[in-house]
Every structure is written in C-alpha cells, then in structure tokens.
Amino acid sequence: MAMNDEAATAAGTTEADAAPLGLVLGAAHLMHLPFAGMRIAGHVTGALPPGQEGLRQGRVTLAWLGADGTVLRRDEVALALPLPGDGAVPFGIDFLDESLPPGPGLADAILLDARGGVRATLRVETCVVPHGDLPLRDHAIALPLRAMRLEALPELPLGAPVPPALAGADRRIAMRAPGPIPLAPLEASDLAMMGAAGGAPKRFVHRTYPLNGLWAGVVHGATVLGQSGAVFGRGGMVDESWAAAHPRTPPWHQLRPFVETPAVRPEPCGDAGIWWVGPWRKHNYYHTHGEALCALVQLEILRDLGGVGEFDILLPSLAGWTKDAVELLGLDARRVRVIGDECLRPERLYWPSALLRHNLGIEPLLRTVCRRIRTGALAREAAGTLRLPEAAGSGDVVYVARTDSPLRPMLNEDGLIEALRARGVRIFLAKEMSYPEQVLCASRARVMIGPHGAGLTNVGFAPRDALLVEIHPHFLNSPLYHRFAQLLGCRYRAFTAPEADPAETARQGWRVDIPAFLGYLDGLLEAEARAGRL
Template sequence: MKARIYRLAKQVSDGGIRALGGLRGSWTAADGPALLPAVPAQPVPLPRNADQLPADFRALFGHGIALAERRVHRLHRAVVSWHGVVFQHLRLFLPSVWATPRLPPEFDGTFLLRQWLGRRHDVATAEVVGLAHGPWAAGNYYHWLVDTLPRLHLLQRTHPGCPLLVPEPIPAYVRQTAAMFGFERLVPLPAGAVARVPELAMPDYPAPSGFQDGSLSLASRNRVMEALGIAGFAGQRRVYVSRSRQRLRRLLNETAIEPLLTQYGFETLYFEELSFAEQVRLMTETTVLVGVHGANLTNMLFMRPGATVVELMNRSTHAEVFNPCYYYLANALQLSYYCLPCQGTSGEDHWQANNSDLEVEYAALQRVFANIFPSDF
C-alpha cells in the first residue's frame, strides 16, 4: 500500500514539475558551430550468413539511420549529474540524453529538483570544463570507447586539454584514453552527485545509441593505436573470447564447442586478465574474433579492416533484448560480420532475457566456420 502511495505521489510530482519546465519550452541548443554535417541514412549490409538466419531474426538487420549535425555546445551555469545529464531550472538539456531515446523520462520530473536538493559538487574554476560521457558510460567499456571517445575527438577540436568531468570510480582505461586525447585534468564526479559548472562544453553524441559514425570510430581507433606506439596491423590470430568468468551472458555449452575451436585454430582468452594496452595489441593481431554479445566485443574497434567478427547473440526478437550495436560497429569499422542466434536460458522477464546465459548449436557454429574458412573445412 505504501509503495502504491509513493508511486502515485511521484507521478503527480513528476507531472507537475514537467509541466513547469514545459512552460519555458524545450532546451535543445546552445552556442557552438556545427563541426560535422548531417549524414543521410545509408543501407547497412546484412550479416554474411544472413541466408542461414531465421527470417524474423534476419529482418531485424540492415536498417541504417540518419545522423544530424554535430556540434560542441557551450552552456553557462549548467548543472551536470554524475551520469552526464545536463539540466538547469527544471529543464533538461535534451542533447545530453538524445542518444538514448528511452531515457529522458527517467531524467525528468523530480530528478530536476537535484539542482537545489541533491548532493552538490561545485566545480570551482573559471575555465571551460568539458563533458563527454553519457548515462551509460559510467563504468561501461562499450559506451566509453564507442560513444565517448568520438565525443572527446570533437571536444579536442574546440577545447583542447580542458578539465574533463568523469564519473567516479574512474577505471584505468578511462584515465588512459582520456590522456590519449589530451585530457589529463580529470574532474571526478562522485556517484549520485550533481555538479554546478560555470562554463561547460559538451559535444553532441556522434550517433544515436547503438549506432556509430564510422569516420569518428576509425579516428578514435587510430588515436589509441598511435598513443600506444602501434604502427599497424600484424598477425593472423583467431580468438574466442570467453565470458565464463562473468556473471551474465555466459556460454553454458562452451566446453562442448572446444573441439571445434581447436580444429579451426582458435585461442580461448579472457579479456579481464589483460590490460587495456594488451587488449588493443591483441586485437591488432587478430583476424577472426568470436564471442558472446557483450563488452568484450567492443575490442573489435582495434581490428584491421576486412577482419571477421562472429557474434553469439540471444535469438530473441523482442526490442528489449535484441541489440545490434556490434553489428553496426562491425560495419562502421569495415569488418566482416556473422551473427549466430543462440538459445537463451532465462525466463520471460525482459531484463533477465537480455542478460541470459546462452547455448550455441554446434552444427550452426560449424556452418559459420565452414563459410569463413572454406579451405580448412
């Protein structure tokens, strides 16, 4: 009963605050010239094994998306939440969440009261402070490398070396990559806090969540490789990256496919055992990467054009479960992409299904390998 009363009270409060903010109109733009032009939607190649996919699953691929103009916004006296959401006087700055269209309601209503009532962390500097991370980049390897590094690339063009807001705790790869783009002065934002920033510079997202701007992704890759002293791509390694030591999305019959992996010359590796630099170097030496959907596959960012990625993916076609972000990333990086739908083991709950452990069909994986390595079969 108390929970129902609380939810009702929150709905009423959210609605009232949302209405007050709406009286002032949408907050969608600030000072700053466009750095990148709009790009019309382009068709995206289907997975290389599209003819072997179930028809309803295959229909989910191939859809491109248009990109709007992108700029670095300048905002005065902005309030920034720990997860990179910008707001001010009961209005949400929509470009700070636009890449994640399902999120704005979460950061609306009573959330906006944190400007006055929340845990504050004032930024005491007259310098322009940069913001490049979004709601999902805090502690998330994919969203930092794929969404945030391109934004750092844009921010560097207008405000090189400025102090940079980052959420705590700060992983080593965040410190390393920020420095690679010239941002060594990090301003930590404690979890749950909001910061008052006198002068803020915030780049647009390069693309909506799950999509990428290929040119910016390649530029980010090149910057990281250059900073690590990696001159180019070398080697012919075949890597299966295992999630067996993770809590989510493990391949339950991994042992059953070990003979097949051995037959085709794959190494089984655990990326959590490797430093960021070691992962990058490994990928520059890899021509075929196989793995279950998850952050491990982000490292395809450092594979040579023309290399191959095989993603083991939950066969569910539900919108809350199907996530083709690595399919789009592979195409943005000019990689050959294969998708193998696998049977999930969790129930009907969408969150559980999204993080479900999987089982791959041995014969289906064998068919994919036969396509990739016709001379080995």
C-alpha cells in the same frame, strides 16, 4: 488582466475605454535554484489605449515576499508597453541571492507604466531550493523543478558568427547533420540461416540506417556539482545532466530539496568541456567506447576546429579499464582537469551530444576512438612497457568468450571453446587480461569470432580488413556489429543458432550446434587462407 481603478485614474483613462494589459509568466512556480538562482521569462499581453503612447516606457517589478508579507527582494526590468497591433512584449528577470530563506513563499509581479501607474498584477508561488546532496534519489518529498533542455536550445552551424541576439545566450553548435548511412547487405546464405533458425533477418536487409546529428551545447554561467553529474544553468537544472539515461524523460523533475544543507560556493573557472553525465552510467564496454570516448574526441574537434577557443576538458576520477582507455586515447594532459567534490562554475560549458544518448546508428567517431587506442597500445609495446601474457596464445584467429557474463549465457560455450582451442584458436577472456593487453591481443586478430555481446567491440582494434564472425542466438539478432564492422572496413558474417530447448530460451539461455558451427567456420577460414589473409 484588467488594470484596477486607481491605475486607470493615474493613466487618465477609464476601465471602459482602456485596452486590457496583462502579465503572463512562463512558469507556475518561481524556483530559486542552488548556484543558478532564478530566471523567469514572461510577456505582457494586451495594449495601451490610443492616446496613451506617452506612458509606454514601463517596467515589470518582481517583489519576493517573506512569510510575514515583507518584501525580501525587489527586481525590475524596463520594457516598452505594447501598442495596438504590437503583439505580446517579452521580458526576463534573473538573479542569484543566497540570502533568501529556504522553503515555499510568494512573489508579486507588477506591471507599471511610465508614471508608475499599476497596469497589471500577478501573484505566484515561489520556492527557494538550497543545495543538497544531488543528484537526489529519495522522491518522498518532491517539488516541480524548472529544467532546461540542451536539445531545445537555438542552433548555429559550426564556425558561424554568433548574431547579436544570441550573444551570451545558451545555444547549440551543429557539428554534423543527421542522415542515413548506406549499409552493405548481409551474405544471402547467412540471411537464409537466420530465417530458418527463427530469427529476425529483416533487421539485416535494410540498405541504410539512421545516424544522429552531432552538436555541442554551450551553457553560460553553469555550475557543475562535483562528480555528481548534476549541472545547473541559468535556465534551471540541465535536464540531460539528470536524465541522460532516459532521453524521453519530461523536462519537469521531481527533486527533494534539502532545506538545512549549507551551500557550497562554486569556484569560477575558464571555459570547460564536460565529459560525463549523472548518474555516471558509462560502464558498459560498448557504450563507453561508442558514446563516452566518442564524446572526448568530439570535444577535441570542437576545441581545435570549432572556432570556440581553448578550454579544459573536465574528467571525473577514473579507475580500472575506463582509466586505461582514456590514457591510451592520448588526450593532451595540459588541457584536462580532474574534478573532485568541488563545484565549478565555468564561463562557458561545452557539452558534447555524443555523450547524451544511444546513437541510432554507429557513431563514426568510434572508428577514430578505436584507432587511437590501438595506436597507443602498439606504442607501449614498441617501448617495451606492454606485452601479451603467454596464456593469451599467439594465433591470428581469436574467439571472444562470454563465460564470465551471466547475461544470455551460451550453455555449451565450454565445449565450443575446447573445440576451437584444439583448432589453434586463441581464446580471449577479458577477465584474464588488463585493458591494454586486450587491445594488443585484438590488434593481432585477422579473424574475430564470438557470440553477440559487448566484447565484440574489440574488433575495433583489429586490422582494417579483419573478418568478424558473430554467433547469434535465435532470439536476438542485433545488427549492431554488422554496422560497426562496415564502419571499420572489416568484413562480417553471421551464424544463427536455432532454438534447442524452449525452457532454456525462457531463461535467455541458448546452445550452439557445435559441429554445425565448426563446419561453417572451417569454410570461412579456408577462404581466408586462399585469399592470403591467414
């Protein structure tokens, strides 16, 4: 943007011989966010004309305007104006002012030289978004809201010194590089059966599978909005706190501002690690273990080995089996804080990447999670505070039933259970046991059998050399538990049920050939007995 005539006169030049200076802001709208305020990044383009080097020490001012045009707030930042050949000069302005009136408005950004001459101006739209009931679900009224993505932050290796340029800046700590994990092939006869049944054996022939990297985000001056899961950093709403269930969501969200809701002043606290995302979604049995509980272990590793110092782990109020799982994991209760509806502002907030997305492979920390939970359950048994109910049976062979799940029902599972029970197989039905009892039951299993589903996560609590026998419907051949078994040091076999009735398949229902499966299983159990494992 060319400077105006008055500015040119003040600088002792004319518009004809002056190199144009301009202002560019990083956002089309300036958003003042609840608890986070406003942070705007921009840069000065162009250059001072030759002979005006004495005017180089300039500044950018930002005038926040009220509805009547009066200046409600003025901020400025000093900078050196660019000379020919310098390139663009970056700058940033941030502030938190809870007295600003809510709603839309305008602001003027002004570039001044050393004498106060106006070199460039830029008018932008603003909006003050007050705190409301976040996260928001009603998008009938929406505004584009600035956001920050943890994945876009600069990264430093674990334990590396922080360079001066990143001191006090948000960043990531790299804890493990991504890479391929070697995978043992599936038994050839099982692959052939899967192909003959119309399944997808190609998903099991890969010799490696990808694994995400592991890192922790470090956000300075963030505000955690109670148990909502929403987090504001100085760069805006943390994108992963809102869209963790959808990692590909663009960093611009549509959020409705609640104009008349009074703000809640956050409580300052020391450093903290966050363990949940909003909306809270970790209720699936496998994903709770494979992501959320792994994130707790990741935070412990970061605190103990990452050179970041001590910090508390923030937990939401938990209930049911999730609460039992966290207790059996054995966290240091002295370094845990349960957060209610209050808003907290940690000095530094550590955010484990294990929590943020489905892992492309199997998170190796899941082995640690399962072993620690198993150890916790066995300790309770030894202390006499936990024992298996008599109805659980006492066999070394366990069948994990899915009769209580409406998803992908095995339509003749009751018949399979009856036949297995007659062979002395213990029937494992989650609804009949508490979570600690489930862990204890699985810890006895030398052989675990079951159709594909989250219940097979319990093989993580079995002995290291246990055998997992997974029953696949022909329309779903997931290698998840094949990979999990290898991570644990367990052996794995797969039985695939061919399609019986296309009408049932259309409803995601399926049947297993019970005599065929029993013959397959008998051969496996005989081999286990000959090897002395049963």
